[in-house]
Amino acid sequence: MTSEHYAILLVEDDHNDVLLIKRAFQKVNIANPIIVVHDGEQAISYLAGREPYVDRALPMLVLLDLKLPRKSGHEVLEWLRQQPNLKRLPVVVLTASSESSDVNRAYDLGANSYLVKPVTFDALVEMVKTLNLYWLILNKRADVTDE
């Protein structure tokens, strides 16, 4: 049943970034739908299947910003890795921070990859292209279930 879930959960509070990331996905012709939540709490609600996301489908990949309202990306990651049914879900951190403290903490908490948002759109398109190839096509997924 897991293979049906091919959406990408984008946890991003900056609406400009959401638009640009979506545009980059279009340019690379990625068919996977993008579900957007705007803060850490919404991300946890979505993944846990709480109101208003009771009917949600589990994503195949989480793109996680770190600096978020309510709950930070680090907190979301920490929570996620403690959920028996969700802990294998691949998480790619996509953030503006290149501070080594942020990078190290993210990996300590179980991030699968860490990408720094580039300023130029062309670089973002390149990044999304590689992300698609690696995480959505090549990468062999583990079982992630709802129960």
Add this chain to the structure above:
Amino acid sequence: MKRMKDEDKSKEQLLSELVELRKLIVADNIEHRLLEEFKRIRISEEKYRSLFQDSNDAIFIHDLNGQIVDMNQKLLDLFGYDRSEFSSFRILELIDPDENEKYRGALEKLISEGSATFEVDFKKKNGESFPAEVSSSTFIIAGVKFIQGIVRNISERKRAEEEFKKYRRHLEDFVAQRTDQLEAVNKELESFAYSVSHDLRAPLRAMEGFANALLEDYHDRLDPIGQDYARRVVSAAQHMDTLIQDLLAYSRLSRSALKPSLVSLDSVLGEVMHQFNPEIQKTGAQIRVERPLPEVMGDHATLVQVLSNLISNAIKFVQPGVKPGVKIWAEEKNGRARLYVEDTGIGIAPEYHDRIFRIFERLQGVETYPGTGVGLAIVKKGLERMGGQAGVESIPGRGSKFWVELRTKGY
């Protein structure tokens, strides 16, 4: 019977001897001389007694059993006892019970070495105890050994020492507190830098991204001037991003504590060259490295940054159309290594050799040679933080030779 006779005889003899003696005594004035001798002894005794009694130091004398045999007025004043009370004590009864062992130890040393100076706490009649320095020695009268001790109350000195300790603790607390404050300020600066890197760059991504979107999606509806404007937005946003990144790198360098360790310049350069591959292919730059390069005392990440700034400059500052040529080598002398990065670029006039290392100093317009004016400031600051130096030798039109110098061993 015979004995009686002898006695009788000796009586006579004795009598006559006495008479003779008497004559002698009178003749030599012995009576008077004896009296004089007694007087002399009494004066001497009084002299020493008053020396002992009126001494400004408190003095006690006890025998080898610790029984007090004598003391002077000063000592009685110090302890608050009268003479008869004090004479009834053994010395250990006058010492703070916790310190008895200490006194016994001092006595042993005293008896084997003849004298000893030590500190011990005494007990006064009123129950108060006071710290004292005892300077004691043994002496012998008529074959019997005694111990005398001079007692100095060192309460004041102890108080001063205590006070000094208190001040020191206070000072230590003060320094610790200041350090905490400085650390807090440093943390604040860090979070400021973090916020700059995150928050300032977000709008830049939007400017760059949407101006790009205009250029692509509305290409047919923008005339060449409109397209030029959009491109200017893109390049200004990119420039500002580089500026922020450089400033962050510079401030991080000023703030963070570097822990120099032995770093292989070969491995640093390998990393930098890998990073420059696309640039080298684009410009057709020839980069020649004379290996092996030495190991130096430095910080790996900082050295990568320093070398990449130097190589970037060497490739960048050439006459238009000229293929950059860069030569990199090192020389070792007196425990220091100097790494040279020599280029075939436009060169720098001598009057600018210092200025170019200052932050935001630029000799060229951004149009001809893009940059932020932070690169060489990072080189200089980085070298300073690693305990090294940086400099340049250059003649306009004949290229530049930048160098960085670091120790090759630990302290």
